Amino acid sequence: MIILLVVIFVIVASCLPSRDKADTAASSPARASEPITREAPEVQRARLLAEAKSETGTHQSRLSAAEKLLSSFAVSDEAKQAEPIAKEMREAIRKASLGKQWQYWDQDDGMTSRMSRGATVTSSNTHEFDFPYAGAQRAKLVLRRHPRHGNDVMLEIERGQLQCTSYSGCDVLVRFGEGQPRRYKAMGPADNSSETLFIEGYADFVRRMQAVETVRIQANVYQQGAPLWEFDVSGFSPERLTK
Structure with a gap:
């Protein structure tokens, strides 16, 4: 009986790591499917406005940020500030390309x-x-x-x-x-x-x-x-x- 109990204990002990690994593997997909934290709307508006106003940005990058504000947050205060910037950048891009076809x-x-x-x-x-x-x-x-x-x-x-x-x-x-x-x-x-x-x-x-x-x-x-x-x-x- 003692020998039988020892054998049973050994078998049970050897199975424990496998179950832990299975539990870990089973829990991984659940963590992978957790939703990714998205940028809050107010944070996104502030970031886009900063990019539109940036004096170090290119005309195209500033225009892209301004147009994103106008299309995604049309009724926001940031969009109102971005509208003249978008107009200015379009004109700057037009002038920069003026005459290059000649x-x-x-x-x-x-x-x-x-x-x-x-x-x-x-x-x-x-x-x-x-x-x-x-x-x-x-x-x-x-x-x-x-x-x-x-x-x-x-x-x-x-x-x-x-x-x-x-x-x-x-x-x-x-x-x-x-x-x-x-x-x-x-x-x-x-x-x-x-x-x-x-x-x-x-x-x-x-x-x-x-x-x-x-x-x-x-x-x-x-x-x-x-x-x-x-x-x-x-x-x-x-x-x-x-x-």
């Missing part, structure tokens, strides 16, 4: 040893022509000041045939901002290539362009109708063409 370039004119300077902006919209010019394409508006050829406004397409010859010319419609369309005379290049045309009236064109943010140009393309190209011309720097 590409400025210069080339040495070997005949005069003077510089030819220009600026190019790509259309914000695309057109897709029929075969053999298939595929979405953009147009380019080019302003050029050349020491021998003078000042030019050029419309360029990637593929296709602009119906504007060097001997008979053509008309194009140009709309500056939300004004009425204006008709300009244009000529094709001397080499009779069909992807470029020259719009007459450089000074008038640039003067009107500087007063608006958008210019739309419509020109006839062989068997493709008269597609309209839209250009973001904001932030143009004319002084970069006269240095």
